[in-house]
Amino acid sequence: MSDSTDPKPVAAFYCATFLKPEMLHIYRQITGLRRLHPIVIAQKRENVDLFPFDKIDIVAKPSLHFLRRFWFRQIRNNPWQISAAELRSLIEVLNRQNAQLLHIFFGHIAVHLLPLIRAWSKPSIVSFHGADVLVDMEKPAYRKTTKQMLDAVTRVFVRSASLQRAVVELGCEENKIDIVRTGIPLNEFPFREREFPTNGEWRFVQASRLIEKKGLATTLHAFTTFLSHY
Template identity: 25%
Template sequence: MKQTIAHFLHEKMKINQRFIYNQMVHLKKYRPIMIGSFADDGIHPFPLINYYRLNDIDDFGRFAKEQNIVAIHAHHGKHAVEILPLCIAHRIPLVVSIRGRDGSAKHQSLRRNQKRYHLLKQHGALFLPVCRYLANELITLGFPPKKIQVLYGGIELDLFPYRERTIPANGDIIILSIGRLVEKKGFLTLVRAFWRVHAVHPRCRLRIIGSGKEEENIRRLVSELKLDPFVDLLGAMDAASIAREMERAHLFCLASETASDGDIEGIPNVLKEAMASGLPVVSTNHAGIPELIEHKRTGYLAPERDDLELANGIRFFLEHPERIPSFTKKARKVIEQRFDITKQIKVQERLYDEFIKKTR
C-alpha cells in the first residue's frame, strides 16, 4: 500500500471549496483518505473518497498502521487545532494549510490566533500558507519559519480555457465579481465603484456570484444608488456555472479588503480563474493578491476601500480595449506557470516528501 495522507474534514465540504478537494484527490504519489467528525449522509458537492468517521474508529493507532498513514493534513488552522491532540497522542505529523483569516495577525485576529495556536506552533510539522503574505503573518504570530513553506493553490486549467476578450461596441458590458458576501470581499466598495463607472458607461452591468451575511447590506446600497436595474446578485454557483458566467463576461473585478475583525484573503482562486479564462482583472493591493497580479502588466490594482481608484481601474480597460489582449496573454502565462493544479500537486507532494523524510 502507498504511503497515505489522511485529510481531516471538520465538516462537510461547501460548494465553493473545490480547490481544497482538488488538493486531496489529485495526489498521485500518496494515497489520500478522508477522516472527519460528521456522518456521511451521501449529500455532498463532491464525492467523498475513502471517508472514515472518527467516532467509528475504535483504535486510531491500529487504524493508522493499517492505512499506512504517514501524516494528517488539516486544510484550515482552526481545524488543525481540533485534530492536533489525536496527532500528538499517536505521534502522527500534522500538516496545516493556512488560507486567510486563520493566518491573520491583523486587529482582533492577532490575539485570537496567538492564543488558539499556542500548541499548534510547537507540535505542527509543516505549515503551508497559500502566499508569502500569509507566511509573514504566521511568523508575526510566532510560528517557526523553518516549518513554513508557501504552497500556491492551483486551478484546473481545462475548466477555464483562454479566450481573447474585447469590449463590445453595442449591448451590455458585463462586469463580473465572485465571492462569499462577507466584508473582506469588498462588495460595498465595488458597488460604489460601479456607480461611478455606470455614470460614464451606462451600458455596464454588474453581476455578483455568491451568498453570505452581507447580502442585505449590498442590496440596500444598490437600491440607495438606484442601481437595481443594473446589478444582479446571483447567489452561489458550482464551478461549471461559474465558468459559463466567466465565458460571457467582459471584465472581472474583486475589491478585497481587510475586514474590521482582521479577516483577510490569501490569493482568491476566482482571480486565478478569471486570468486563466482571458478576462481583464481589476483588484486591490490586499494580502497575497500582488503576488498574483502585477499592476498595469497582468491586471490593475487599486488600494483597499478606494472606490474611486477601483472605478479608474475598471474604466482603464473599458476605455483602452486595445490593450486588453496584451494584459490577458501575460496573465494566462502567469497562471500556467505558477498556478496550474497539476504542477502545484507535484510541489505539494515534494513538500510531503521533504518533511516526512525529516520526521522519520
C-alpha cells in the same frame, strides 16, 4: 483499510466537514495527488454528488460535544479539545489505514486536535487558507494554544506570503512554513471569445473580500486601461 497492493504511502487529510460547496480547492488538492494515496477523516459528509470520494472515515462529534465545548469556552475560557474517546477513534483510523502523514485543514480546526497531534507519532501538517489565521486570535488563551499547536506540528502550509507573515506573527518558526499556492486547472477553463454587447455596456464581476491581497487595485487599473480602448 487502504489497499495493501498500492505501494504509495498513505496521507490522511482531516477536514471537519467534507465538503462544503466553496471548498472545491480542497477537493482538487486531495484528488490531484499522484505520489500519495489520500484518505479523508471527517466529522460529517456533505455534497456527495459534487465531491465524490470513497476513501473516507467518519469520526462524528460525541453526543455530548456541546457540553464539552461549553465547559472549555465558557468556564475555562480555552479552546475546546477533542475528548479521550475521540482521540482513540482518530488514532485507530490512522493506524488501520497505515497513514504515514496527517494533514489538517484548517488552522483553527487543528487547535482543537492538539491532543491528536501530540499523541500521534508520525508527522502532522496544518494548512492555513485565509481567514482561519485570525479566528479567535484576539483571545490570549486561543493565541497561546495556537502557538502550542504550531510548535507541535511538523510543517505548516500557507497559501501566500501574506499568510506566511501572519503565521510567523502567531509565533511559528519561519523555517517551518511552506508556501503552497492554490493551483488552477486551466484546462477546465477553455478560452471563449466574447462578443461586444449590443448596447455597449460591458459588465465585469470580481467576487472577494475587500482586502489588498485580493488584487482589487489591479482590477481597477485594468478596467481603466480597458476603458481607454473601448
